[in-house]
Amino acid sequence: MTARHRGCSLPLFPLLFPTTLFLFSTLAIATSQSVLRLSTLSDNHRRRLQAISEAHSSPLSAPSPHPPFFITVKSRIYHVTDYGADPTGKTDSTAAISQAIADAFTPFSSHRLMSGIPDLGGAEVHLDGGTYLISLPLCLPSSGGGNIKIHGGTLRASDDFPTDRYVIELRSKSNDFDYEYVYLAGLMVDSNFRGGGIAVVDSLRTIIDGCYVVHFATDGIWVKNGHETIIRSSYLGQHITAGGNRNEKHFSGTGIRLEANDNTISNVVIFSAATGIVVAGQANTIDGVHCYNKATAFGGTGIYVKTPGLTQNRIVNCYLDYTGIVAEDPVQFLVSGSFFLGDANVVLRSVHGVIRGVQIVDNMFSGRGTGVGIVWLDETRGPFTAVDQVVVERNTVDHMRLKSTTSRASVEGTGTTWTVDFRPVLLFPNRIDHVQYSLSTVAEFAGHALRNISGNRVVIESDRAVTGDKDNRSLETWVFEQERMKKAFVVMVIVEVNHPNSAPKHNKNLQDTGLSQLFKVSTMILTDGVECYLCMQKNEKTHSKLPEHIETISYNGEKNMVTTLGPFGPQKEKEKLLCKA
Structure with missing residues (x-):
């Protein structure tokens, strides 16, 4: 087809072909780039992009009689x-x-x-x-x-x-x-x-x-x-x-x-x-x-x-x-x-005098050397009167005053009376419930007993003057403010006597002697083979007074042999006690 005039004599088909070819090329490039991006998209986006790509790859296909639709949900x-x-x-x-x-x-x-x-x-x-x-x-x-x-x-x-x-x-x-x-x-x-x-x-x-x-x-x-x-x-x-x-x-x-x-x-x-x-x-x-x-x-x-x-x-x-x-x-x-840093501590404040089931354990305290205690009782409104199951122990202390509900101390010398003062350490005043001590001497063996625990000061007395072992402390004492054994107040005493030839012995059971019906008994085996039991009669009225009867018994290593070294305190008829082998 030619035109009769110069201005409109060009054929129409050659003019249309370059445009169509450019359109197809552009779509092909876009489609290939879209396919490359499919692997990096989510499943939902991948399906949507694939559908768009397929639609562009068939430009001459008939349109769908039902156009696609999307459900739109408002974002929350x-x-x-x-x-x-x-x-x-x-x-x-x-x-x-x-x-x-x-x-x-x-x-x-x-x-x-x-x-x-x-x-x-x-x-x-x-x-x-x-x-x-x-x-x-x-x-x-x-x-x-x-x-x-x-x-x-x-x-x-x-x-x-x-x-x-x-x-x-x-x-x-x-x-x-x-x-x-x-x-x-x-x-x-x-x-x-x-x-x-x-x-x-x-x-x-x-x-x-x-x-x-x-x-x-x-x-x-x-x-x-x-x-x-x-x-x-x-x-x-x-x-x-x-x-x-x-x-x-x-x-x-x-x-x-x-x-x-x-x-x-x-x-x-x-x-x-x-x-x-x-x-x-x-x-x-x-x-x-x-x-x-x-x-x-x-x-x-x-x-x-x-x-x-x-x-x-x-x-x-x-x-x-x-x-x-x-x-x-x-x-x-x-x-x-x-x-706790910089004298920081724990203050237990009395309002109605109740403190029960308290544990302050396994902490570190670091102070400035001003004498502040790691735990302090604030009793300005009144003292703590209902005290039970309070444990303050296993804390490490640097430049502060250690406070605890258990403590250990030693004294040495020669005499018949030893006093250990636990007031600087024990948290509660005048509330010792359990005492354990050991007495080391050079050669002689003396009868001894716990005489007083009032005011957090433990007093031990012997029936004769004894000299402490130069290699060991004369008296070593452990005290507990909260009693671990209920129903009776128990004192455990360990007496050490130098017996170079003695060997460790097996534990002896005193439960079969009938003693357990009257007393609670604590025992400990010493490396030198000597056992000592201090039995205190039940006394639930007070912690500080001496019980009615104290008897010290030593097992000398022979079968069925008991040596009585007491009694101290008011005299009472002795009961025959046997240690079974």
Whole structure:
């Protein structure tokens, strides 16, 4: 086909061919590049991209009579910037963030967690890494809900923020649980010295993870009537400091106030506050916490356990840095595996005079040589009168005064009376329940007995003057404030006499002699083969007075032979006692 005029005489087919060829080439290149990317995509994206590639590879095929369609589901991740929140912190973002939280709490199914708590399916309120100015508390909706996460940004209280509120509040309007499994993560909460940081009230299984809570005037985190709250890997401080702050004496507020039971605080640092942690609930665990919030010398307290008579709390693997632990009327209370620096110690405070089931064991104490005891009884309101199962031992001490419920000491010399003073070491005054001692002499063998334990001073008396062995201490004594054997007060006595030719003997059983019907008996085998038993008649009225009858018996190595070296005290008819071979 030719044109009659110069302007339109060119054939049409040659003009169309280069364009069509270029289109096919472009599609082929795009298709090959798409195939190369298939291996790096998810299964869903791979199927979608394959369908698009196949559609372009057959451009002349007839269109499908039913065009494809996709089901679109709205995302359950709510970005606060989509609601108009200002990530620069220049304008108030309270309304925008509150609306995002309200939308996230809209249930999309009928599933429930605890009764009456909607399951929000893992919805997220994302702060998009911004800093937001808050003029009113961010309150979770009163309708309740759970399985939701709020994370990823900074919330800073404004200059007119209410001084009696918290930046984030999980606060139920009823006494029932309204919130469950609310996860607060990666947040910086700045209270601007106006109020508190985070309030968790009547909430179940809340997690506060990786948060930085500062500039609080009241509490950094407050948990009340909740259950199984976990606070972990977080930092709290009224003032941002790394220690040695010149204004430390003026620090106020509380890092964490725990007024609930069955909660856990782990791997948390509290670097400035008058009190690091206040515990006013039972069955809580504090693990791996570093407190250098305010030194004891300035009136600070690291951990204050304020549940008189029903403590049931455990403090393990913590670091008390120049600030200590205070526990009121502790019952079932454990402090273990912790490090106390700078004269930090444990104070047991009497409120109603009850202390029971307390273990302060396996800790390290390092002081400044000022004479501070590692454990101290605060009896300003009255003495401890109900004391039972208190164990303070196996602690290592450097430049502080060792305090314990068990102790060991020695004296040496010549005479008939030996006195060992345990007052500097024993925790409780005038409360020795169990004494064990051994007497070493040069050659002679003397009868001896325990005469007095009042005032934490143990007095041993012999019936004749003896000279101590020059290679051994004359008297070695062990005392226990908490008696390990019930129903009778027991004294175990070990007498060592130099017998170079004697060999160790087998243990003899005195239970078959009928002695066990009247007394409790403690025995020990000595390397030189001499056994000695000191039997004390049951006396439940007092610990400090001498029992009615004391008899010392020595087994001399021969069968059925007993040598009586007593008695001391009031005379009584002797019973025949035999040691069976």
